Amino acid sequence: METKSVSKVSADDRQRAEAIVEAAGRLFLTPGLARVSMDDLARELRMSKKTIYRCFPDKRSLLAAVLDRQFAAVERTLVAAAEDAEGRPFDERVQWFLIAAGTELGRIGAAQLATGRGGDPILRQYVEQRVDAVVYRRVDELFRDGHRRGLLSAPPELLGEITRGALERLFTSRLPYELDRTAADLLRATVDTVLYGAIRSTGPAIDGEGLGAVIPTARDDEKEVSP
Numbered sequence: 001m002e003t004k005s006v007s008k009v010s011a012d013d014r015q016r017a018e019a020i021v022e023a024a025g026r027l028f029l030t031p032g033l034a035r036v037s038m039d040d041l042a043r044e045l046r047m048s049k050k051t052i053y054r055c056f057p058d059k060r061s062l063l064a065a066v067l068d069r070q071f072a073a074v075e076r077t078l079v080a081a082a083e084d085a086e087g088r089p090f091d092e093r094v095q096w097f098l099i100a101a102g103t104e105l106g107r108i109g110a111a112q113l114a115t116g117r118g119g120d121p122i123l124r125q126y127v128e129q130r131v132d133a134v135v136y137r138r139v140d141e142l143f144r145d146g147h148r149r150g151l152l153s154a155p156p157e158l159l160g161e162i163t164r165g166a167l168e169r170l171f172t173s174r175l176p177y178e179l180d181r182t183a184a185d186l187l188r189a190t191v192d193t194v195l196y197g198a199i200r201s202t203g204p205a206i207d208g209e210g211l212g213a214v215i216p217t218a219r220d221d222e223k224e225v226s227p
Contacts, residue, residue, distance in 0.1 A: 017055040025066045074104040102187040166190040
């Protein structure tokens with residue numbers, strides 16, 4: 001997508017452009033694109049729209065700059081999460097990466113944009129491409145690595161599709177509010193279910209069947225779990 005980035009504005013306007021992008025990120029991404037106008041942004045910054053348009057010719061180019069900045073931060077977070085999990089068991093690597101990805105996407109509202117809930121269709125396509133490049137391709141490679149090492153019984157393509165669906169659905173669903181959980185909490189439970197199943201054995205099976213305990217979510221980390 002062709003955009004006018006902060007780096008292309010004049011040197012005199014660069015600092016102002018950075019301030020515009022920062023304020024636009026707070027206003028445009030948090031409440032939703034449809035609710036905030038350029039007039040709102042001008043009032044927030046206490047500057048004229050003419051000054052804003054000198055750095056960014058239209059709202060689309062400004063939003064693209066905001067998204068570029070946010071996705072760069074997401075990518076740094078995911079790289080750090082992957083490095084922190086290096087050498088840990090495969091299931092922990094998957095958990096750490098997906099929880100980091102889910103938290104970051106929820107914070108910037110990218111999943112809502114990617115599923116088409118509001119906003120410019122060209123920007124929506126741009127977000128889909130960035131989510132795919134920054135998040136999903138890394139997820140796919142992680143599952144392929146687990147499959148190559150014989151750690152997964154299910155096809156990595158299937159696990160990738162399940163994960164994509166969970167990410168996109170959880171950040172557009174009311175379920176987190178209804179269950180009083182964050183989307184990241186429910187993503188953790190989803191990851192656990194995909195990796196281990198919803199029920200695990202807690203004792204000797206009776207007639208080939210057994211009951212188990214539901215895998216805990218992130219909020220249960222500090223609670224004692226019965227074997």
